[in-house]
Amino acid sequence: MNFYNEMYETDGQVRAHYARYDAWLKATPAERIERKRAEADLAFHRVGITFAVYGEEAGKERLIPFDIIPRIIPSKEWKSMERGMRQRVKALNMFLWDIYHDQEILKAGKIPAEQVLNNTQYRKVMQGVDVPGQVYAHxxxxxxxxxxxxxxxxxxxxxxxxxxxxxxxxxRKMMMRLFPELFARHKVAPVQHYPDMLLEKLRAVAPNGVSNPTVVVLTPGAYNSAYFEHSFLAQQMGVELVEGRDLFVKDEVVYMRTTQGPQRVDVIYRRIDDDFMDPLAFRADSALGVPGILRAYQAGNVTLSNAIGTGVADDKSIYPYVPDMIRFYLDEEPILNNVPTYMCRKKDDLAYVLAHLAELVVKEVHGAGGYGMLVGPASTKEQIEHFRQLLIAKPDGYIAQPTLALSNCPTFVEEGIAPRHLDLRPFVLSSGKCVNMVPGGLTRVALTKGSLVVNSSQGGGTKDTWVLED
Amino acid sequence: MLSRTADHLFWMSRYIERAENLARLLDVTWQMSLVPQSEEAANQNWNAIIGLNSLEAAYAAKYSAVNSDNVLHFMVSDPDNYASITSCLRLARENAHAVRGTITTEMWETMNATWLEARGKSFEHIINAGIGEFFEWVKMRSSLARGTTLGTLLQDESFHFIRLGTLLERADNTARILDVKYHVLRPHGDEGATDFYQWGALLRSVSAFEVYRKAYRDVITPERVAELLILRNDMPRSLHFCMNGVLKNLELIANSHSGETLRQVGLLHAQLHYARVEDILAHGLHQWLTDFMDRIYALGDGISKDFLVPMAEAA
Structure with a gap:
């Protein structure tokens, strides 16, 4: 397979938007780079920017490797990506409103109704609930x-x-600290206002009539893999970081327990899955959630962000229909491509997938985080046979996609600088009609040679992402 | 502020203060053990440390003999001993971790770096580098934690809970150090050179040797040591000084439940404020200190009930 290199043309010529960086890299002594990389490592450790890995010793924390070669995106390219994401997220929110209200898209036959209504992520309790601004995925x-x-x-x-x-x-903070001279030479679009943007969105979706809402971040606790992020965002927004046990519901109103007595809470940026939010409504064994919070939510006394029941729109079995949603709700052609997807619940698709396992990527419909997937070209015969059995046993639990030729970018690895595959996760914020994002996002890079799996739980690293302004 | 946040702040500062005072106590015991004395007397000193922290059972489960090596190992870096210095530093860091968004970045980095460094020190490593070095390091890390708190944190409720934890813990620890050393020293007091070194070491352990000189300009006597560590209003590790701070900070965070706890603190503070060392000694110092430590324990309990444990949902 031929891979697109973010930095160089196929003939080894550096791409225009990387020219200055490339020149800097070539002119900078290797010892200086090495020293800076060690400095970054030390700083990340001291700051404690770590994440926990499930399946490893409880409470153990790991650093996510940080690579000092940025992923650079020219402004023109970003603008088109941004338009594409705006369009897509808008349609997804309209889809969520629709299926929890009149279900026009099902009536129009664009998506088989049972795919939505029998989906475990479809939350019947949300049927007819009017969420502020009609937005579900903030x-x-x-x-x-x-x-x-x-x-x-x-x-x-x-x-x-x-x-x-x-x-x-x-x-970004680390890059600016290590190599301030690079930012003098490049017009890198800033991203540091993200927490302000987020807070503004959260305040905008407060329940009706609340003019100065109390916003909190709800975390599963200090042992969660993303705890650093929860506490970071709470601190940056200047709001309380709460756990389920800090909240309680009385007369369909949510309060937090403070040293001065109960205080009413209006908007909850929750980092707990639906299933664990309310032991009275969902999983009864959840110790992370808040009993009765769903009733308070349905009554419109508190806003949950994201809403309950958004999982039905990002489920892998619904994913193939997103282009149709865009056409249906917005009457536009999709700007971003969907990966062609084989739905193994369909007989023909399953037959094709079983015959081409070695070329395909197979994913669990409800999986996430790079767990429970098969990358055919990178797998052993045993792994492929294992998945064949899984597929035959439970075809509707899987989808398959062609293995994409993910682009790569030069990255520091043990043997020096070598190309590694990467993806990009921009964060799209919505409230009402307004959809915003900061330029760029999180670039994740697979550090293992040839690997196409970038998840940090699978040993992936990150890069700073630069959108260059004109 | 969230009750749970206040709880973590309170215990974060208690654990770091506890680690510091434990380093001080072990340091003074270790220094005293270098002065010529009978083996019995030496072991009695080490035994007292185990007894002081009510760790007899846990200690006996791991070690048969009480001697300096075993006790130091147990109290300095034994991860199975929840009261060891290393454990205290870990617990301080865990509490800080739970509220890292509430404390300042500098405070968190200090706590985190302290723990990362402590985790990297094995007991052998500590002994080889000189155990005195290690005690100095613990004291410096605690000072740094306190310094970043004073130098960077907004002086709101979170600050008051941190100060409350520090001062309550210190009051308890100073009382313990004084109790265990006074106990061991007093019956053998023979006015000789040994006595001077022993009292000197005790004063140094609470950074009070120079303070003593300045305050009394006279020979070291047990009565004055007791007076300095209990009643001096301006000596940062004395019981009186600690209670000044406890009272002040508790007043600043008072809520509708905390009246009784505040009254108890006021009472204890007044008793220190108007006490005379002669009366305390006549009463029996050990008994007086035991009573004081019980009351400190009750105060911790009261603070916990009034502020930290989630309150009744109606209110």
Whole structure:
């Protein structure tokens, strides 16, 4: 396979938007770079920018490797990506409103009704609930990959509790600290106002009649893999970071327990999955949630962000229909590509997938984080056979996609600088009619040679992402 | 402020203060053990440390003999001992971690770096580098934690809970140090050179040797040591000084539940304010200190009930 290199043309010529960086890199002594990389490592450790890895010793924390070669995007390209994401997230929010109200799209036969209504992520309790501004996914993390010049695909629309934005911000801070001279030479669009933008959105979706809302961030706790991010965002926005046990509901109103007595809460940026939010409504064994919070939410006394039930729109079995949603709700042609998807619940698709396992990427419909997936070309015979059995046993639990030729970018690895595959997760914020994002997003890079899996839980690293202004 | 946040802040500062005072106590015991004395007397000193922290059972489960090596190992870096210096630093960091968004970045980095460094020090490593060095390091890290708090944190409720934790813990620890050393020293007091070194070491352990000189300009006597550590209003590690701060900070965070706790603090503070060392000694110092430590414990309990443990949902 031929891969698109973000920095160089196929003939080794440096791409125009990387020219200055390339010149700087070549002119900078290797020892200085090495020293700076060590400095970055130390700083990340001291600041404690870590994440926990599930399946490892409890409470163990790891650093996400940070690479000092930025991923640079020219402004023109970004503008088109931005338009594409705006369009997509707008349509996804309209879809959510529709299926929790009149279900026009199902009536029109654009999506098989059972695909939506029998989906485990479809929350019947949300039927008819009017959420402020008709927005469900206030925060979306759209995963984009490039397969060629101007050719971007959406891999996933993360509409539940997407994470990673703190790394985007910390990576920028680190780059500016390590190499201030680079920012003097490049017009890099700033991203540091993200927390302000987020707070503004959260305040904008407060329940009706609340003019000065109390906003909180709800975390599962200090042992969650993304705890650093939860506390970081709370601190940056200047709001309380709460756990489920800090909140309680009385007469359908949510309060937090403070040293001065109960205080009313209006907007909850929750980083807990639907299933764990309310033991009275969802999983009864959840110790992370708040009993009765769903009733308070349905009564319109508190806003949850994102809304309950957004998972039905980013589910892998719904993903293939997103282009149709864009056409249906907006009457526009999709700007960003969807990856062609085989739905293994369909007999023909399954037969094709089983015959081509070695070429395809197979994903669990409800999986996330790079767990439970098969990358055919990078797998052993045993792994492929294992998945074959899984597919035959439970075809509707899987989808398959062609293995995309993910672009790569030079990256510092043990043997020096070598190309590694990457993706991009911009964070799209919505309230009412307004959809905003900061330029760029989080670039994740697969550090293992040839690997196409960029998730940090699978050993992926990150890069600072630069959108160059004209 | 969230009750849970206040709880983490309170315990964060208690644990770091506890680590510091434990380093001080071990340091003075270790220094005293260098002065010629009978083996029995030496072991009695080490035994007292185990007894002081009510760790007899946990200690006996791991070690058969009480001697300097074993006790130091147990109290300095034994991860199984929840009261060891290393454990205290870990707990301080865990509490800080839970509220890292509330404290300043400098405070968090200090706590985190302290723990990362402590985790990297094995007991062998500590002994080889000189255990005195290690105690100095713990004291410096605690000073740094306190300094970043004073130098960077907004002096709102969170600050008051931190100060409350520090001062309450210090009052308890100073009382313990005084109790265990006074206890061991007093019966053997023979006015000799040994006595001078022993009292000198005790004063140094609470950074009071120079203060003593300045305040009394006279030979070291047990009565004056007791007076300095209990009643001096301006000595930062004395019980009186600590209670000044506890009272002040508690007044600043008062809520509708905290009246009784505040009254108890006021009472204890007044008793220190108007006490005479002769009366305390006549009463029996050990008994007086035991009573004081019980009351400190009750205050911690009261603060916890009034502010930290989630309050009744109606209110």
């Amino acid at each position: 925060i979306a993390g759209v995963d984009l990959v490039r397969a060629g010049e101007g050719e971007f695909y959406v891999l996933e629309d993360n509409l539940r509790v997407p994470s990673g934005v703190s790394y985007m911000l910390e990576d």
